[in-house]
Amino acid sequence: MPSRKTNPEFMTGVPELLILRLLTEREMYGYEIVQAIEAATGEAIKVGEGVVYPILHALEEQGCLSSRKKPVNGRTRVYYAATATGKKRLGLLMGEWQRITEAVGAVVKGTKHANA
Numbered sequence: 001m002p003s004r005k006t007n008p009e010f011m012t013g014v015p016e017l018l019i020l021r022l023l024t025e026r027e028m029y030g031y032e033i034v035q036a037i038e039a040a041t042g043e044a045i046k047v048g049e050g051v052v053y054p055i056l057h058a059l060e061e062q063g064c065l066s067s068r069k070k071p072v073n074g075r076t077r078v079y080y081a082a083t084a085t086g087k088k089r090l091g092l093l094m095g096e097w098q099r100i101t102e103a104v105g106a107v108v109k110g111t112k113h114a115n116a
Contacts, residue, residue, distance in 0.1 A: 014045065015037070015045075015051055015055055016055050016059070016093065017090070017093045017094070017097060018041075018045070019033055019037075019052065019055055019056065019059070020059070020064065020082055020086055020087075020090040020093065021094075022037070022040070023080055023082040023086065024086070024087055026081075027068075027079040027080060027081040028079060029078060029079050029080070030049055030053050030056060030078070031049060033052050033080075034047060037052075056080055059080075062085070062089075063083060064083060064086030065080045065081065065086055066080070066081050066083050067079065067080050067081075
């Protein structure tokens with residue numbers, strides 16, 4: 001049986017959506033986000049810190065996230081939280097996600113479609 005790939009190529013953009021959604025619930029630091037995505041998706045989606053941190057930095061630059069440094073056990077962690085701009089972006093992304101998943105679902109289920 002072939003191994004199941006957890007992050008196929010069509011997943012582009014999904015980590016951003018997941019990160020924003022998780023950070024609207026509570027602030028988290030990078031590795032905590034990695035773990036939360038894996039747990040929330042039942043390990044169907046696994047992203048590493050190399051995926052998460054560039055997204056966090058880009059979202060912060062766009063004003064979608066705020067960050068604060070917090071000392072924890074002698075280390076400094078950067079915690080991120082969604083801003084009002086981030087929540088607005090999440091709403092847009094969720095709308096797009098819904099539209100795309102419904103369209104793909106229609107094709108996968110074999111619903112009628114127009115002849116080209």
